[in-house]
Amino acid sequence: MDPTAKLAKALFKNSGNPKLAWQLFKRILSSPPSPAHAPCIARSLPIVSRILVRARMLPEIDHLRALILSSCPAQSRPSSLVSLVKLLARSGLPAAAVSHFKSLRARFPDDPPPGLVYNLLIRACLRENRVDDVLWLYRDMVVAGLSPETYTFNLLIDVLCEVGRLSDARNLFEKMPKRGCRPNEYSFGILVRGYCRARLTGQGLELLNEMKSSGIAPNNVVYNTLISSLCREGMTDEAEKLVERMRGDGLSPDIVTFNSRISALCAAGKVLEASRIFRDMLTDQELGLPEPNTVTYNLMLQGFCKEGMWEEAKTLGDTMKRKGELMKLESYNIQLLGLIRKGNLLEAQSIINEMIESGVEPSIYTYNIVIDGLCKNGMLSDARTVMHSMQSSGVSPDTISYSTLAQGYCSKGKMREARNILQEMMKSGCFPNNYTSNFLLHSLWKEGKTSEAEKLLQKMNERGYGLDTVTCNIVIHGLCLRGELDKAMEIVSGMWSHGSAALGNLGNSFIGLVDNANDCNKCSPDLISYSTVISGLCKAGRVEEAKKMFAEMMSRKIRPDSVIYDSFVYALCKEGKLSSTFRVLKDMEKKGCSRRLQTYNSLILGLGRKKQIFEIYGLLDEMKERGIPPNVCTFNNFIRCLCEGGRINDAPSILDEMIEKGVFPNITTFKILIRAFCKAGDFGLAQEMFEIALNICGHKEPLYSLLFNELLAGKEIEAAEELFKAAINRHFDLGDFLSNHLINILCNEGKIDDASGILNRMIDSGYGIDPASFMPVIDGLRHKGNKKEADQLAERMMDIVSNEKVAASKERTIHRKPDIHNKYNWQSIVQRDDGSRTVSRTLKDIQKGWGQGSIPIEIRAVYVFSIFNSSFFVQIRNLFDCSSAPYRILKREETMIVEMLGSAVAHSLMNILRQLSEFSSLSF
Incomplete structure (x- = not known):
């Protein structure tokens, strides 16, 4: 076997190992020249080129180009390079193809390739939307003296229409005859489509007339494009006339014509008009109308669901099922999406069951529709179940599945579950996109979990998600919520020069979180960035600084909107600066903001x-x-x-x-x-408003507490008492009710039984009561001679104190959530000052024996300790911090305690403190 065939065979054999094939080829090139050297290279060059291109080995391809220029015969170098360029273009590597082509043109300026090569490159660049390369190729084609073909012009017109340069496309279209090319039906069709996409249907119609005057017969594609565009713009009468004109030109409206009309009408919300056309297709086939196909049925089904015409959608769906072949996966998905949007989850479940029974396997899109609907309805556990079901059915969740579920948990504030979903997502090989990551970041800031937000930001940066303006705006908003306005302003200013790297200025915890290599041009402040900061400054009363930010925004050519102006209007109105407010309104109208x-x-x-x-x-x-x-x-x-x-x-x-x-x-x-x-x-009218409020808003605690407190302040004691009893019966949180004040007033007025009844009612209903409320009632009962009742009430008071001690112990060991009614505890009690006169009176009661010794001395000491924060206790509290055990500190001051309370009471108090010192939760 000759060396040429041997090398070719070796390259083919190692095509699956491109690096080895490349080494073999280089070894041949580096060998001493021989008569067989040139044919060997010529035969192996296409083989190794395909191997390298298929493997996307771009550096090696560059090296191959250099080898071609240095080792191939001079006469074959241009053609070898052209072959390489064509191979790159056909393999979806337009950037590399154009780069090599430019090198070729620079090396051999007087030997241009044929026009077909230009067309191939232009088409490849069009697929990747590389407009600049397309325009360069056209200019180089002209410089090379080649006459572009009609096909070339069509490609160029298409790319100009795609990027919205319709005037340039029209100019090029008109230059075609001067270049020796006559526009064909495709040239007209491309330009008509460009006009219709830009909602310039009128110019498209003019082009249709020009087309006919040029002797070129319009085809169905041109007519269908114009008809669809007219329908989208609501010009249905003109669309009908164009259909008739189409028939006059000898063309029969086909299924594409009718589907285009129906699609455009449904998209515009004109489902009834679309339904009329659909009905004609069903009934007037003898007139030559095309029979509806699956696309037609699905368009109508989607239109009915979108407009909430559920009965029509159900009837159409039943018709499709009777015909059998029409009801496919896409049709079921359309029905499912409509039901989910309606919130009819039960019927949606029946659709899935029906799909499975009919042998139509739900797709990932089907499951994602259901998961999204369940999450939006707050049914997160059901959405999780659906995800498990799809996995057991062999359908793997994708990024959308996981992201939807994670966002559902975020919207409910369940951040731990959301993070678990994201971890599960990454373990399965899916990665959250920027939108999902930003949503989670926003939720963490909203929940006030700033440290977790910082960690997420770091992970986003490390995994190369490309922190964008949305990410920065989330952080800016979070800082404004925390009141860190100066830091938010720094970030906005820094984004202009550093992009997302400006987030690195958030403080020590954020240093190094953001990669400076991020493209700052893609992360500049926008209207939302400035609006967020300006709103925060205005709310904080820093209007002058907000004005400076506004001026900076204007200098950056960012147009303000009504939201920003409203921030200024609110702040100035709040400060009472109406003249400044109306100047803002005047400027607002000048800028076109309503x-x-x-x-x-x-x-x-x-x-x-x-x-x-x-x-x-x-x-x-x-x-x-x-x-x-x-x-x-x-x-x-x-x-x-x-x-x-x-x-x-x-x-x-x-x-x-x-x-x-x-x-x-x-x-x-x-x-x-x-x-x-x-x-x-006018308390009568106030109570009348209260009754109306109960009918409209329901029985709400804020309404009861407001009227109760106002009635007390207005000396309407009987009405206040009745309202308070009603509040107790409804088990409201009584924290905002001035109940102590009511009991004191009742006692002062001699209504001891009423006051005692309120206390007992509260105790029976499970409320934790401020011990200070007991004293005037017990005193009143004692003065009335009701010693037994007074003792019983005192015992009930001590039961409450004892229960609170036990609850505090349990809460410390098992973290039990305290009773919402049990509002008064040791910490709140000992930090209150009820007045030195009351303290003095209580101490005298204790010294006398308080009811002739019927109450143990320990109870009296606890009572004093529980309800008073006299100057003595202020002195004690200042002796130690809240984390220290009270007994050890107070032991050193026992002499002072004895002097103030007497030896017996002091001894009892110290014993109790020794027991309480076991609970580190006790603090002063």
Whole structure:
């Protein structure tokens, strides 16, 4: 066997090992020249070229080019390089093909390749959207003196239309005759399609007329393109006329024509018009109309589902199932997606069961539809079950499956579960995309888990997710929420020069988190970046700094929107600077930004603070003229303005207006009204508002606590007492109720039995009660001679204190969540000051024996210790920090305790403290 055939065979044999094949080829080239050397290279060159290109070994291909130039015969070098370029272009490597072609043209400027090579390169670059390379190839073709063919022009017109350069495409189209090329039907069709994509259908129609005048008969493709575009733009009558014109030109509208019309009409929401065409296709086939195919049915099914026409969709689906071959996987997916969007999950489940029974295996897209629907409805455990089901069916979850489930957990604040999903995702070989990572990052900032957000940011950077502007904006928003506005401003400014690397300035914990090699041009601040910071500054009252950020934004050619202006309007109205506010509004209108609902709400708030009620009515009229309906916030601001402006009697009419307009009042609405009427002394009308509020908002604790406290302040004791009893019966959290004040008032008025009844009712309902509430009642019972009752109440008090000690112990050992009603504990009790006079009176009671010694001295000591924070206890608390055991510290001050409480009480108190010192949770 000759050496040439031997080398060819060796290369073929090692084509699966491209590196070894390349070494063999280089060895042959490096061998001493011989008569068989040139034929050997010529025969092996195409083989090794294909091996290297198939393996994408670009550095070796560059080396091969150098070897061709140095080792091949001079006359064969251009053709060898052209062959390499063609091979690269056909193999989907246009960048390398153009690079080698440019080298070829520089080396052999007077020996241009044929036009077919240019066409091949242009087509390859078009597939990769390499517009600059396409235009360079055309210019080089002209320089080389080659006349582009019609095919070449068509390719160039196509790429110019794809990038939106329609005027350039039209100019090139008109130059074709000058270059010796006559436009054909494809030239016209490409340009018509370009005009239609740009919603310039009118110019497309003009081109159709020009096409006919040039003697070129339009084909179905040109007509279908124009008909579809007219339908998308809502010009259905013109589309019908074009169909008739199409028939007049001897062309029969085909299934593509009708499907184009139906698709465009459904996309535009004109499903009834599409349905009419579909019905004609079903019934008028004798007139030559094409019979609907699977695509037609699916288009109509999708249109019905999109518009919520569920009965029509179900009927059509049943028809498709009867015909058998029409109901395929895509059809089931369309039905499924429609039902999920409707929220009809049970029927969606039946569709999946029906698919399986019909032998149609659900795809990954099918399962993802269901998972997405379940997550959006908060049914996360069901979504997890569906994922397990798909895995058991042999369908592996993809990035979308995992990402959807992770985002579902994030939206519910279940960050641990979301992270578990992401870990499972990466173990299975899927990796979260930027959107998923950013969603998780946003959720962590929102939950206040900043350290975890920092770790995620670091992982995103390490795994090369390419931190983008969205990522930076999430961090900026998180910093603004934390009040770190200066740091947020630094990042925005740094992004202009450093891109996402500006995140490295977040502090020591963020140093090195971001790779400086990231492309900063892809990560510049945008409108959201500035809007976030400006809003934060305005809310913090730093309006002047917000103005500077606004000026910087404008200098960077970022146009403001209504949201940014609203931030300034709100801040200035809040400060009462109405003149500055209206200057902002004037500039807002100059920039073409419309006033929004938020704008008017802020203005109403600002005018109300200036008591300019008449101007508020004018704003409401302006809102009506502009078609901006007020919301509950608008009415709340107005009602507040009326109440604060002394026009409280006008407020109920606004409440009636709200209900008439379908804007339902909320708790804030009624709190404003109740507080205002109570302040005016009209408790009857306040209670009337309260009753209305209960009917509209339901029995809410804030409504009860507000009216109760206002009634107490207004000396409406009986009404307050009844309301408080009702609150106890409803098991409200009584933390905002001034219950101590009610008990003191009842005791002062001599209504000891009422006060005792309230205490016992609270105890029976499971409430933890402030021990200070017991003392006036026990004193009152004792003074009335009800010693037994007083003792029983004291015992109940001590049971509460004892239960709290046990609960504290259990909470320390098993982390049990405390009872929401048990609000008073040792920490809150000992840090309260109930007044030195009460302390003095209590100490005297203890010294006398407090009921002639019927209560053990330990109980008396605990009682004193529990409910008072007198100057003595302030001194004690200052002696040690909260983490120390109280007994060890107080032991050193036992002399002082004896002096203040007496030896017996001090001894009992120290014994109790010794026992309590076991609980490190006890703190002062």
